[in-house]
Amino acid sequence: MRRVNKDQKVRISLTLNGRKMSAETEPRMLLSDFLRHSLGATGTHVGCEHGVCGCCTVQIDGTAVRSCLTLAMQAEDRAVTTVESLAGPGGTLNKLQQAFRNHHALQCGFCTPGILMSFTDFLARNPKPTEEELRDVLGGHICRCTGYAGIMAALKEAAGLTNTNEPTGAKS
Amino acid sequence: MSKRLGTSVARKEDPALLSGHGRYADDLPVPAGTLHAHVIRSPHPHADIVSIDAAEALAKDGVWAVITGDDVRKISDPFLVALKAPIHQWSLAVERVRFVGEPVALVVAENRYLAEDAAELVQIEYTPLEAIIDPVAACKPSAPILHAEANTNEVSVRKFQYGDTKSAFEKADKVVKLTVDFHRLSFTPMECFVAVASYNPANDSYDCMANFQGPFSTHPVMARALRVPGPKMRLRIPPDSGGSFGIKLSVFPYVVLAALASKITGRPVKWVEDRAEHLLAASSGPNRVTEIEAAVTKDGKILGLRMDQLEDYGAFLRAPMPGPLYRMHGAVTGGYDVANIDVINRVVLTNKMPASLIRGFGGPQLYLALERLVQRIAIELGLDHLDVIRRNLVPPEKFPYHAAAGSLYDSGDYPRAVETAIGGGRLDHLKKRRDEARKAGRKYGIGFAVVVEPAMSNMGYLSTLLTPEARDKAGPKNGATSMVTVNLDPLGAVSVTADVTVQGQGHETVLAQIVAEQLGLTPHDIDVTLEMDTAKDQWSIAAGTYSCRFTPGTAVAAHMAAGQIAAKLKGIAAKQLNVLPDDVELVGGKIRSRSNPDNAVSFSRIAGTSHWSPVMLPDGMAPVISETGVWNPPELAPPSGDDRINTSFTYGFVFDMCGIEIDPVTYQVKVDRYVSMHDAGKILNPMIADGQICGAFAQGIAAALYEEFVTNEEGAFLTGTFADYLVPTVSEIPPVELLHMESPSPFTPLGAKGLAEGNCMSVPACIANAIADALGVKDVQLPATPRRIHALMAQHGGVR
Numbered sequence: 027m028r029r030v031n032k033d034q035k036v037r038i039s040l041t042l043n044g045r046k047m048s049a050e051t052e053p054r055m056l057l058s059d060f061l062r063h064s065l066g067a068t069g070t071h072v073g074c075e076h077g078v079c080g081c082c083t084v085q086i087d088g089t090a091v092r093s094c095l096t097l098a099m100q101a102e103d104r105a106v107t108t109v110e111s112l113a114g115p116g117g118t119l120n121k122l123q124q125a126f127r128n129h130h131a132l133q134c135g136f137c138t139p140g141i142l143m144s145f146t147d148f149l150a151r152n153p154k155p156t157e158e159e160l161r162d163v164l165g166g167h168i169c170r171c172t173g174y175a176g177i178m179a180a181l182k183e184a185a186g187l188t189n190t191n192e193p194t195g196a197k198s
Numbered sequence: 199m200s201k202r203l204g205t206s207v208a209r210k211e212d213p214a215l216l217s218g219h220g221r222y223a224d225d226l227p228v229p230a231g232t233l234h235a236h237v238i239r240s241p242h243p244h245a246d247i248v249s250i251d252a253a254e255a256l257a258k259d260g261v262w263a264v265i266t267g268d269d270v271r272k273i274s275d276p277f278l279v280a281l282k283a284p285i286h287q288w289s290l291a292v293e294r295v296r297f298v299g300e301p302v303a304l305v306v307a308e309n310r311y312l313a314e315d316a317a318e319l320v321q322i323e324y325t326p327l328e329a330i331i332d333p334v335a336a337c338k339p340s341a342p343i344l345h346a347e348a349n350t351n352e353v354s355v356r357k358f359q360y361g362d363t364k365s366a367f368e369k370a371d372k373v374v375k376l377t378v379d380f381h382r383l384s385f386t387p388m389e390c391f392v393a394v395a396s397y398n399p400a401n402d403s404y405d406c407m408a409n410f411q412g413p414f415s416t417h418p419v420m421a422r423a424l425r426v427p428g429p430k431m432r433l434r435i436p437p438d439s440g441g442s443f444g445i446k447l448s449v450f451p452y453v454v455l456a457a458l459a460s461k462i463t464g465r466p467v468k469w470v471e472d473r474a475e476h477l478l479a480a481s482s483g484p485n486r487v488t489e490i491e492a493a494v495t496k497d498g499k500i501l502g503l504r505m506d507q508l509e510d511y512g513a514f515l516r517a518p519m520p521g522p523l524y525r526m527h528g529a530v531t532g533g534y535d536v537a538n539i540d541v542i543n544r545v546v547l548t549n550k551m552p553a554s555l556i557r558g559f560g561g562p563q564l565y566l567a568l569e570r571l572v573q574r575i576a577i578e579l580g581l582d583h584l585d586v587i588r589r590n591l592v593p594p595e596k597f598p599y600h601a602a603a604g605s606l607y608d609s610g611d612y613p614r615a616v617e618t619a620i621g622g623g624r625l626d627h628l629k630k631r632r633d634e635a636r637k638a639g640r641k642y643g644i645g646f647a648v649v650v651e652p653a654m655s656n657m658g659y660l661s662t663l664l665t666p667e668a669r670d671k672a673g674p675k676n677g678a679t680s681m682v683t684v685n686l687d688p689l690g691a692v693s694v695t696a697d698v699t700v701q702g703q704g705h706e707t708v709l710a711q712i713v714a715e716q717l718g719l720t721p722h723d724i725d726v727t728l729e730m731d732t733a734k735d736q737w738s739i740a741a742g743t744y745s746c747r748f749t750p751g752t753a754v755a756a757h758m759a760a761g762q763i764a765a766k767l768k769g770i771a772a773k774q775l776n777v778l779p780d781d782v783e784l785v786g787g788k789i790r791s792r793s794n795p796d797n798a799v800s801f802s803r804i805a806g807t808s809h810w811s812p813v814m815l816p817d818g819m820a821p822v823i824s825e826t827g828v829w830n831p832p833e834l835a836p837p838s839g840d841d842r843i844n845t846s847f848t849y850g851f852v853f854d855m856c857g858i859e860i861d862p863v864t865y866q867v868k869v870d871r872y873v874s875m876h877d878a879g880k881i882l883n884p885m886i887a888d889g890q891i892c893g894a895f896a897q898g899i900a901a902a903l904y905e906e907f908v909t910n911e912e913g914a915f916l917t918g919t920f921a922d923y924l925v926p927t928v929s930e931i932p933p934v935e936l937l938h939m940e941s942p943s944p945f946t947p948l949g950a951k952g953l954a955e956g957n958c959m960s961v962p963a964c965i966a967n968a969i970a971d972a973l974g975v976k977d978v979q980l981p982a983t984p985r986r987i988h989a990l991m992a993q994h995g996g997v998r
Contacts, residue, residue, distance in 0.1 A: 052311065068225035069218020071440065073388040074473040078920035081388055109218035123216040127208060130889045134702030135215030136222065136388040136440030165927045168920070170388055170441050171702050173896030174928040176889060 028102065040101045042067060043111040053099055058082045060098035061108060069109040069139050073168070080167035083140035084108045090147040109139035112146065122146060122184045131180035133171030141167045145181060155185050202711045203948075206885035207721050209707045211700075220438040221729075223392030223409040224470050232394070233262055235459055235469040236313035237452075238303040238320055239479060240295035243329035243549040243913025244342065247293055247322065250303055255316040260308040262463045264320055267292035267302070270458050277451065278419045279515045280660050281354055281545070282668075284347035287514040287552075289423070289455035295324070296344050296513035297551050298915045299479030301451075306459050306467055329549040329913035333487055333510035336548045344513060344547045354520065354545040354663060358527075358841050360602040361538030363493075366502025370493030374575045378567040380962075381980055382485045382510075382550070382907040385557055385897050386925060387701075389440020390471035391449040391480060395456035397464075403430035404457045409439045411446040411555075411699045412742010415657070417732060419517045423454045428732075431457075435699050435730040442701040443897070444555030444744060448481035448516070477918050482907050484522050484553035485510045488567035493538075494575050498586040502538035503531065505567070509543070512550040519553065520545045522560030524662050525655060525745065528605030528845035532568050533612055533648040534590040539602050543663075549913050557894065558958030559745055561649070562901060566980070569647045569963035573970055583967070584620070587648055588613065598944065604842030606833055607650065607849040608951075609941040610877055616648075619853050619875035619937055628857040631870055641860035641991075642870070643972025647964035648853055651878070652846030653746035653952025654678055656834040657739060659845040666839050676836035678847065679738035680751035680829040684713055684759040686822065688809040690802025692717060693725040694759075697741035698752050700728045703954065704886040705748055709756050711883060712948075716760035717767075718784030718801065736826055746952025750848040751829060753882065754946050759827030766822040771804045773816050833945055848943045848951035850878040854964040860972055865984040865991065867903055867969060869932035874960070876936065878953035879943045888936055890954035895934045898961025900926050903981050 030036050030053045038055075039048035042065055049064035058075075061067045061084065073081030075094045082094040085107040112120050119127060122142060132138045141164065148163050149155070160181045169177060182188045214220055252264035267290040276286040286292070291302045303320060307313035328342040335341055336351040344351055367373060393408040404424060410416075410433065421431035433453070439446065452469055459467040471480065486509045493502040509523045523543050531539055572590070576583040591612040592599050599607040628644050635642035658676035661669050669675075682696040694713055698705050706728060710721035717724075730737070740747065768782040771789040775782065775797050783792045790798030807814060808821035815821065837843040857870040874895065881887045904924040908916040917923040934957075942949030966978040975990055 054311070062224070067218070068222075069220070071222070071389065072224075073390075073440075074920050076473065076919055076921075079388060079473075109216075113213075113217045117213060117217060119213060119216060126216055127212040130209070130885050132212065132215055132702075133704070133889060133893065134388070134439060134441040135211070135220050138215060139218055142216070161928050165929050168388065168925050168927060170385055170443065170897070170925070171893045172889060173892035173894075173934075174931050175892045175933070178928065 036099065038098050038102050040103065041105045043107055051098060055098045056094055057096040057098045057101050058093035061093060067108050067110055071136050071139060073137065078168065079137065080144065081137050081140045083143045085143055085147055088147060090144045109142055112142060122149070125180040125183040128183065129176045129179040131172060131176040137167060137169045141177065145184070149185060157182060157187060160185060202715045202721060203882055204880065206883055207707055207711050209704050210710055210721065210726065211704060211706050221436055222389055222438045222440055223407065223436045226407065226436055228394055228468055229396060229466045232466040232468050233306045233308060233463055234310040234313055235456065235467050236305045236310060236317050237301045237475065238305065238317050240291065240298060240300040240302050242295055242324050242326050243298050244327040245295050245324035246327065247291060247295060247302065248325055249323045251321040255305060255319040258316050258319070260312045261305065261316045262465065263306040263459065265304040265306065265459055265462055266290060269462060273461060274423050274454065274458055275425060277423050277517060279517055279519065280663060281515055283353045285345050285353065285515055287516065289451045289458060297549050298913060299551055300513065301455065304455060304459055306463050331548055331550060331909050331911055331913055333485065333508055333546045333548055336546050344549065351547045352544055353547060356543050356663065358541040358603065363502040363504060363538040363540040366538040367493040370501055371496040372494050372579065373491055374494060374571065374578050375491040376567070376571050376574050378488045378490065378570055379979060380486045380563040380566050382482045383901055383905040384445055384480065384482050384907065385443035386476065387441030387443060387445055390473060390476045391446065391452055392470050393449060393452045393456040394466065394468040395453065395460045396466040397457060397460040402426060403432070405432045406453050406457055407434045407436065408449050408453045409446055410435055410449050410453065411439070411442040411701060412744055413518065413739065414737050414741040415739035416447060416450050416517055420450055420454050424457055432731070432733040437700060437729040439699065439701045442743070443557040444559060445481045447555045473920070474918055477923055478915055479551050481554045482512065482551050483556035486563040488563065490567045490571050492571055492575055494579065496579060498575060498579055498581045498589045500534060500536050500590050503536055504540045505530065506542040507544065508546055510546050510548050510553065512548060512552040514552045516552050516554055518660055520663065521555065521660060522563065524659050525560040525845055526564045526652065527659065527662055528603050528843045529601055529650050529652055529849065530564065530603045531601050532565060533592060533650050533851065535592045535596065536590070537602050550909050555744060557897060558955050561955060561959030562962050565647065565649055565959045565963045566966060570966055573967045574976065583646055587616065587646060591616065604838065604844050605846065605849065606844045608943040608945050609879065610851045611941055612851055615851055615875050615877050615939055616853050618939060619855055619873055624873055625855065628855065628871060631857050635859055640862060641972045643858055643968040643970065645856050645858065645964045645966070645968025645971060646854065647960040647967060649956055649960040651850040651852055651952065651956035651959065653850065654750040654847040655745045655747065656843065656845055658834070658836040659843055662837045662841060662843045666841065669837060674836035677830050677834045678740040678747065678751060680740065680747070680755040681736040681738060681826055682752060682755040682759045683736055683824055683826045684763050685824045686763065686805040686808065688806050690805035691725065692719065692723060693727065694756065695727055695735055696752050696756060697737045698728060698748055699730060699743045701743055703743065703748060703890065704883065708753060708882050708886065712753055712756045713760040716757065716764050718786060718788070746954050749882065749950045749952050750946055753950065754948055755827040755829040757827070757947055758829055759825050762825040762827060763822060766819065767804050769816050769819060770807050770822065771799060774799055774804070831945055848879065848946065850876065850951040850953055850956060852876055852956035852960045854960040856964050856968050858965060858968040858972060860987060865987040867965065867982050867987060872932055873935045873937065874957060876953060876956065877939045877941050879951040880940055880949040881938065882948065882950050887953055891936055891957060892934065894954055894957035895961060896926060896931045898957045899931055901958070901980065902962040902965035904930065906981050
């Protein structure tokens with residue numbers, strides 16, 4: 027691993043949502059702060075800075091991690107994916123995002139990016155999860171608005187555990 | 199008429215929030231040269247500040263200032279409070295600290311990392327003083343005094359008498375008494391506080407941005423502290439906010455602090471609170487000790503009530519405190535028809551973080567006491583709990599109902615709500631589960647809770663705190679003004695602004711539904727912008743998002759504004775269609791003759807007329823480009839001479855019923871089944887309504903079983919991380935079965951009431967009643983943690 031002097035600024039390069047980016051910063055810079063303040067990717071939120079709430083979850087090389095417990099340097103030369111990567115061309119919501127909208131799985135939306143990034147990873151590795159497994163992974167996130175009912179309904183839809191047409195959500 | 203209202207229209211907010219395009223306070227750009235602040239906080243619950251030495255910190259590169267209480271005292275005034283008492287609070291501690299976490303100094307540097315480094319170099323010397331934590335002990339003459347000038351910690355005592363309570367108690371077959379202690383907690387929004395401020399010396403003005411939630415009655419408090427007229431304290435509120443639940447009112451002292459820091463440094467200053475600070479010092483709901491007693495007949499009729507409520511606001515009273523003690527005042531008899539009640543309201547200060555707004559706002563404290571008492575009445579009279587409830591509910595024929603302490607309950611059918619909830623085999627099922635569990639030797643209990651859920655506060659309710667004589671002197675306070683503006687653009691597009699602060703309630707969607715309904719458009723056609731700017735948007739002191747004011751207030755103002763636009767567009771169209779205005783309707787993007795629908799013109803053409811050809815308008819009509827709906831219901835009168843006050847505008851009804859079981863190994867309270875019945879009048883968007891209820895339910899469970907701010911006897915704060923302060927995850931929240939009925943409010947054109955706080959009020963009471971039933975105990979302290987349940991069972995011989 028690269029060795030640096032803690033008092034010297036360093037240039038950190040990584041791939042963010044498919045685009046190579048770099049910025050100069052202090053070695054102690056957290057990945058969450060680096061994404062938000064150095065690279066301008068403010069979709070990732072900071073909720074507790076001690077790894078409990080899950081708001082700041084991003085993916086590094088496809089694996090969900092807490093960006094508030096990760097130094098920016100640890101992501102050097104790696105592929106970081108954030109919530110900004112999820113929607114398709116023209117802002118079309120993907121299946122998971124659309125399920126969240128269908129089931130009113132968000133209110134203030136602050137915790138939502140972290141939950142989406144956790145489950146984007148989890149569902150890619152576990153395409154046929156049980157409800158218990160979904161609940162277990164969601165247990166790594168705190169949402170204060172919804173009481174989780176809408177989130178569970180959305181996750182079940184995204185995981186194919188429920189019929190999309192079940193009338194739990196919105197009509198438009 | 200379109201069917202936009204009352205349907206689950208998908209949220210307009212969602213696409214941006216799901217894609218990382220939200221614009222929360224810390225996401226917004228700040229001016230070039232903005233400095234960043236870090237707050238140094240008191241490690242002591244009570245101490246004199248002897249000295250602050252910042253020399254070493256100031257010597258560091260990139261550090262601009264270390265600001266202390268002495269600095270802010272010179273250039274600002276203490277915050278105004280409703281209570282006339284010498285309790286002076288500035289944005290930094292002056293001479294003395296009174297709670298752990300109190301801001302003592304502000305380090306301002308080129309970035310946050312540097313500011314935090316420099317903070318470690320600031321030397322602060324304290325002389326610790328004895329702290330007082332317990333609210334009852336704080337009222338004793340021997341207690342250390344927090345504010346010497348006030349000469350007491352019990353800074354307000356008011357006694358209220360309604361009806362003839364003395365006679366009621368004399369006539370009673372029995373008096374049932376209970377003491378109930380409601381604990382401290384917060385609902386910790388996931389986004390913490392953010393404040394940015396720039397001072398402009400050219401005109402002595404401040405331009406501030408913060409995720410403030412209102413009420414905007416706090417704006418004059420900030421401006422006065424900064425010693426400027428209101429317009430010189432511009433406050434902008436971002437388009438998105440990461441939850442609030444009442445808590446983000448309490449960002450206001452930090453807005454003032456950032457503003458002063460900008461004045462001192464000559465640069466814009468930004469401060470972002472971190473979670474440790476938030477848990478330590480942001481805001482707490484007040485804890486309350488209630489002594490309550492009922493005079494009852496032997497068949498369970500409540501003849502009279504006496505309540506002595508001692509509410510603990512921590513180290514300072516902040517505007518608009520002591521709100522929680524008075525917000526429920528007119529409705530203090532809850533869902534029951536009780537004509538005689540005496541209330542004593544007492545405000546005490548202790549060495550804890552200041553208490554302030556929190557979802558439920560006085561309701562959880564009131565209903566825990568009242569609903570536990572009703573259960574005790576049943577036990578002590580040997581009656582069924584539900585029968586005692588039935589015997590005392592406000593009867594449907596009495597609506598609109600004048601409650602003893604002044605609330606005017608607008609509509610409802612409480613007995614029907616109760617019977618509906620227990621029907622469908624639901625109560626039978628709970629009883630079956632209970633009997634089976636008890637037969638097997640397990641501890642199972644059934645609880646009920648009755649809640650009248652107020653919405654949209656009367657701006658005069660807090661003045662009930664003052665004597666009638668003092669109120670007369672100060673001038674009457676009352677009402678609650680809501681404002682919404684609907685605009686037409688040159689091509690006929692419709693946009694809306696409103697006097698709310700966004701926190702996730704879906705206001706953008708519901709406002710679009712309401713306006714679309716009036717204009718014959720779809721919600722998709724309506725653009726709603728809800729970021730606020732006090733310099734340019736419409737607002738009154740009632741503005742903001744709190745106490746469920748949106749549905750009875752802002753939603754009605756939107757209905758009015760869109761109605762005003764529609765009426766004028768009909769006039770314009772009538773001239774062009776050559777028909778009478780009464781014959782014109784707005785349907786499906788067209789404005790047309792009712793009697794001859796083929797005689798039609800597009801909405802956009804008529805809507806653009808005032809921009810392009812105002813001379814063509816009907817005689818005497820001013821151009822129709824923007825209309826503001828202003829709504830102020832007359833029911834919100836000031837407190838009467840005999841202290842009756844209609845504290846809120848609409849009153850919904852909630853009836854909860856649950857079965858719980860105590861885990862015999864872990865002593866956890868497990869919710870077996872939970873049913874919640876709501877009557878909130880007309881529902882504007884059922885999906886959003888249920889979302890609000892589910893959220894409040896989860897917070898009710900949190901308050902009942904998990905969340906508590908703990909301060910030990912010496913004043914040390916013990917719940918400073920999310921590992922100590924237990925916010926429920928999905929695994930801790932049981933399912934809730936929601937039932938609805940609709941008794942439209944006769945006082946609002948939409949018939950809709952607030953509904954987002956009821957379960958914060960009902961769930962703690964319902965769970966506590968179920969625990970009392972399961973264990974056969976009188977006193978149930980919340981949150982009912984395994985440790986507390988184990989102690990209760992050990993005390994009552996229930997531990998194996």
